Amino acid sequence: MIFATLGPEGNNHVLVLRRYLDSRGPADAEVRLFDEFPAAFAALVAGEVDRVLQCTAHFSHADCIGRFMHRAFPVDAFVAGSHPLALLAQREIAEPRQVARQPATRYYTDLSSFDEEIDAPTTVAVAEGLVEGRFEAGICARQVLEQHPGDLRLIEDLGPALDVWVLYGTQPLADQNPLVV
Known part of the structure; x- marks a missing residue:
């Protein structure tokens, strides 16, 4: 699986994605970094990456949700701290x-x-x-x-900033998923 997030190496998105992969896997995940989130989401809906991780505090979050509605879906959410x-x-x-x-x-x-x-x-x-x-x-x-x-x-x-992070995929979660209320 290919996981995408905002680069460059050393930023909070990369830090949190690597923590996520260490705790939730998959072990053979590939990480691809993008200069901006619209390009990462475009790669997701084009099938070039399997997941995109984005912090909800990022200034482009609402724009990406709107731009890719019905094509990119939240598949996991969690809380994580940034670099101090x-x-x-x-x-x-x-x-x-x-x-x-x-x-x-x-x-x-x-x-x-x-x-x-x-x-x-x-x-x-x-x-x-x-x-x-x-x-x-x-x-x-x-x-x-x-x-x-x-x-x-x-x-x-x-x-550290303590933020909510969302992982996106191209298939919505089933209604029975515990993340769906």
């Missing part, structure tokens, strides 16, 4: 004026002290921008601080 998150800043900038965040993280903490909020497609993109010096501050995986302690500093530890 943090609000990080460039070490040499005492008072950052801009903050980058993936849209789903915009309310994870008070960002009102920043003059500018910058949308990034993933928390991985936020991390890359921080490390490359393109962003003054940002919300991303806390492990980025451990990987770059000389370049970054901690503003606020946010912990």
Whole structure:
């Protein structure tokens, strides 16, 4: 079976998909990563992948449900935590004026002290921008601080986000399935 989700490697979608496969299998599953969810859902309905995993907090969730209604169906749902998150800043900038965040993280903490909020497609993109010096501050995986302690500093530890995740397939669940009420 081929399971699809949002890339790149190292983001929360990949983390949670690998946890899911470790606990629920199948053991021989192949993982395919996509740059955006509409392409993953299109691959699902075209028969190129067997399942798509999406976090319900992802900004494209409602759009994908509507766009692929009656062709992509929820076949499993569960709760899972993300990588522990943090609000990080460039070490040499005492008072950052801009903050980058993936849209789903915009309310994870008070960002009102920043003059500018910058949308990034993933928390991985936020991390890359921080490390490359393109962003003054940002919300991303806390492990980025451990990987770059000389370049970054901690503003606020946010912990993991606990979200609902949905696995989609092309056949609806039977009415007798315990997930169907």
